[in-house]
Amino acid sequence: MIRRTPKEILELSPEERRALKFDEACIHYEPRRNFTQEQIITYLKENDFRTSRRLMANRKVGEPTVYDAVKLFGSWRKAVIRAFGEKAIRYNRHLVSAEYVVQCVVQFKLWTKVQWEAAHRAKPVAIPSFNQIRKHYGTFVNLKAFAEFYAVEPSLSKIMSLQAILGKIPTTAECLKHNVNIYELIRKYKGKCKLNQALRLLEKNETSSARRKRNTRKVSSGL
Numbered sequence: 001m002i003r004r005t006p007k008e009i010l011e012l013s014p015e016e017r018r019a020l021k022f023d024e025a026c027i028h029y030e031p032r033r034n035f036t037q038e039q040i041i042t043y044l045k046e047n048d049f050r051t052s053r054r055l056m057a058n059r060k061v062g063e064p065t066v067y068d069a070v071k072l073f074g075s076w077r078k079a080v081i082r083a084f085g086e087k088a089i090r091y092n093r094h095l096v097s098a099e100y101v102v103q104c105v106v107q108f109k110l111w112t113k114v115q116w117e118a119a120h121r122a123k124p125v126a127i128p129s130f131n132q133i134r135k136h137y138g139t140f141v142n143l144k145a146f147a148e149f150y151a152v153e154p155s156l157s158k159i160m161s162l163q164a165i166l167g168k169i170p171t172t173a174e175c176l177k178h179n180v181n182i183y184e185l186i187r188k189y190k191g192k193c194k195l196n197q198a199l200r201l202l203e204k205n206e207t208s209s210a211r212r213k214r215n216t217r218k219v220s221s222g223l
């Protein structure tokens with residue numbers, strides 16, 4: 001059992017505090033050691049302690065505590081920033097957006113459940129749990145399907161704009177000339193022919209949508 005001072009126990013989250021068993025052993029504390037900021041930073045980096053929970057669960061007697069880090073840096077957050085940088089700060093699960101989740105798939109190339117689970121275990125401070133996937137997308141299959149669209153949407157918007165300017169479906173050479181990532185779209189739609197079919201359908205849908213808007217405006221102005 002790791003000994004903690006009353007102050008350390010009071011600084012725990014309610015969940016962590018409820019998990020503790022208070023017995024007579026709690027009155028025996030570790031001898032307090034004085035650490036420098038450099039020692040704390042080295043300790044956090046060597047053990048990849050990016051969360052206070054991971055440190056408390058794995059530290060050995062005599063090693064720095066969360067309280068040591070807070071005492072030297074002012075807060076646990078500041079200690080982690082000094083050791084790992086701003087990006088290492090643990091996300092707030094209540095503020096994780098649907099866009100953040102899909103960005104994780106695209107940015108870190110987490111295209112399978114196995115890859116996601118491994119990434120979450122390795123970096124729980126950056127990759128949310130499956131609860132966030134269920135919350136925002138229902139299933140990983142839905143998330144993956146949306147992520148594929150999310151990844152190519154900028155290129156798709158560019159090629160559609162180019163198509164409107166040229167008055168025809170752009171060739172591969174024309175796309176490359178105008179910095180459109182045509183090969184990404186070809187991979188997504190499994191071939192140039194299927195991509196062209198999709199572009200024709202999208203153009204037809206946009207034309208129909210624009211026609212409906214014009215008719216709506218005419219009806220409204222006539223009332």
